[in-house]
Amino acid sequence: MTDAQDTAADTSLRTTGGAPPDDGGTSAAGAPDLSPIPLLEPREGIPPVIADEAALAEVIAAFAAGSGPVAVDAERASGYRYGQRAYLVQLRREGAGTALIDPAACPDLSGLGEALSGVEWVLHAATQDLPCLREIGMIPTRLFDTELAGRLCGFPRVGLGAMVENVLGFVLEKGHSAVDWSTRPLPEPWLRYAALDVELLVDLRDALEKELDRQDKLEWARQEFAAIASAPPPEPRKDPWRRTSGMHKVRRRRQLAVVRELWQMRDRIAQRRDVSPGKVLSDAAIVEAALSMPPNVHALSALNGFGHRVGRRQLEQWQAAVDRAKALPEDRLPQPGQPVAGPPPPRAWADKDPAAAARLSAARTGVSALAEQLNLPQENLIAPDTVRRLCWEPPKSADGEAVAAALVGHGARAWQVALVTPVLVAALSAKAP
Numbered sequence: 522m523t524d525a526q527d528t529a530a531d532t533s534l535r536t537t538g539g540a541p542p543d544d545g546g547t548s549a550a551g552a553p554d555l556s557p558i559p560l561l562e563p564r565e566g567i568p569p570v571i572a573d574e575a576a577l578a579e580v581i582a583a584f585a586a587g588s589g590p591v592a593v594d595a596e597r598a599s600g601y602r603y604g605q606r607a608y609l610v611q612l613r614r615e616g617a618g619t620a621l622i623d624p625a626a627c628p629d630l631s632g633l634g635e636a637l638s639g640v641e642w643v644l645h646a647a648t649q650d651l652p653c654l655r656e657i658g659m660i661p662t663r664l665f666d667t668e669l670a671g672r673l674c675g676f677p678r679v680g681l682g683a684m685v686e687n688v689l690g691f692v693l694e695k696g697h698s699a700v701d702w703s704t705r706p707l708p709e710p711w712l713r714y715a716a717l718d719v720e721l722l723v724d725l726r727d728a729l730e731k732e733l734d735r736q737d738k739l740e741w742a743r744q745e746f747a748a749i750a751s752a753p754p755p756e757p758r759k760d761p762w763r764r765t766s767g768m769h770k771v772r773r774r775r776q777l778a779v780v781r782e783l784w785q786m787r788d789r790i791a792q793r794r795d796v797s798p799g800k801v802l803s804d805a806a807i808v809e810a811a812l813s814m815p816p817n818v819h820a821l822s823a824l825n826g827f828g829h830r831v832g833r834r835q836l837e838q839w840q841a842a843v844d845r846a847k848a849l850p851e852d853r854l855p856q857p858g859q860p861v862a863g864p865p866p867p868r869a870w871a872d873k874d875p876a877a878a879a880r881l882s883a884a885r886t887g888v889s890a891l892a893e894q895l896n897l898p899q900e901n902l903i904a905p906d907t908v909r910r911l912c913w914e915p916p917k918s919a920d921g922e923a924v925a926a927a928l929v930g931h932g933a934r935a936w937q938v939a940l941v942t943p944v945l946v947a948a949l950s951a952k953a954p
Contacts, residue, residue, distance in 0.1 A: 558692065563716040572623045577627050592611075594611040596609040611715050673745070697710065782845050805825065864877075910931060
């Protein structure tokens, strides 16, 4: 039994709403009963939603006066609203309890972020929530990511529910993660679900820290968490319309222009209405229009996605976008495919550069073996893109010092560099058959 699993046997954690199990946590045979316990209610009940500045000021004061790490989570309305902004923020800290904050009513939470500056924030899959938290002024200086910790520990399932169940022995309520969190007022079952998401997050953090330490991986985790906390916001994606689902069917430049025009119009409409772009027009409809190149509204209305539910005025808007693409001069048509910074797709390496293909094959084999030995996913040991770049353009002198410097240049952390450098030095000497 690992230290993390041992924590699940601690009956002081295994409670529902703060009460111990009825049977005292033991089975009929006298052994600890480790069957999962449903977590039904937050221990202090469901807190009121903070939706005005006076209540927010009280929360800020309470959390500033709390102790230890703070559990943080955010709920978005993906698939319902435009963008990825937060519609509920949940926090829990020792001495402050749990808070549920409505960012629609309190859009500036920078005061709360400042009050928690220097405090360790505990998040699950931090990179998913950090962008929407950053938008409302909440930016951690220190964090602990329980999902990433689970990956480094070698857990096969690292979703929050699976981790809480496997490590702490509780079953979290399921079923509200994909609801429309922009709904107001938020139903009580949703609020219960949201509060329970942070109920045991710090307990999970503590158990995982012990397990990381037991596996001699705690310093690795600290370096990973520091890298996430210090990472700048991602650059805006270039030509986001190229990510339209089904784009592989679109080959001609004029058809690509139709996709671009329809995508951009859909995005403007979705932003204006504050709805998910998919609710305005599906990706499948955009691709079908690009492939069909309809000559008029009547032909457009016969295509899937443009049927009887689409009004005449909307059809005319979509047809106008198609017509604009048709009228573009050749020099303004998009090129097929995006300029790729970095190496080509690995499937093309054998033809383009057999020596590079041999290096990559050896590197993948070595990294895979090392990851298995260390009981963690390959992509957490070293980013696959880093391996590809290094194998495609190796340093002139492929010794340990040069390879380590190249890894650092690609953003690898010190623990990764120390572990992976010998593997890659050996791989870079591989010869093409």
